[in-house]
Amino acid sequence: MEQARAKTPPARLREVRLETLSEGRCVQTLHVGSFDDEAGVLTRMHDEFIPAHGLRMTGKHHEIYLSDLRKVAPARLRTILRQPVAAS
Numbered sequence: 001m002e003q004a005r006a007k008t009p010p011a012r013l014r015e016v017r018l019e020t021l022s023e024g025r026c027v028q029t030l031h032v033g034s035f036d037d038e039a040g041v042l043t044r045m046h047d048e049f050i051p052a053h054g055l056r057m058t059g060k061h062h063e064i065y066l067s068d069l070r071k072v073a074p075a076r077l078r079t080i081l082r083q084p085v086a087a088s
Contacts, residue, residue, distance in 0.1 A: 023059060028082040034074040039080060044067070045083060056088040 004013060026072060027050060031041050050057060064080040071076075 023084040025086060026084050028080055030075050031079045031081050033077060035077065041081060050085060054088055055085040057083055058085040058086045
C-alpha cells in the first residue's frame with residue numbers, strides 16, 4: 001500500500017479494497033473480450049458446465065481483472081471469472 005500511495009493520488013487510493021477469500025473449490029475460466037460479453041460465459045458456466053460435472057454453486061461468482069482497462073482495447077481485456085462450487 002505504501003508503494004501505491006507514492007504513485008496514486010490519495011483520493012483514488014481510498015477506492016482500493018483488499019479482501020481475503022476462502023472460497024474453496026471453484027470453477028473458473030479466462031474470458032478474453034469486453035465486459036459486456038461476460039454474461040453469456042457465466043450463463044454457460046452456471047447452466048451447462050457446473051451441472052454437467054455434478055457440481056452446484058455455493059456462493060456468488062467474482063471477477064479477477066488481469067488487464068488495465070485504461071490501456072487495453074475492450075476486445076483484448078482478460079478477466080478470470082470464478083464461481084465457488086461443491087459436489088451436488
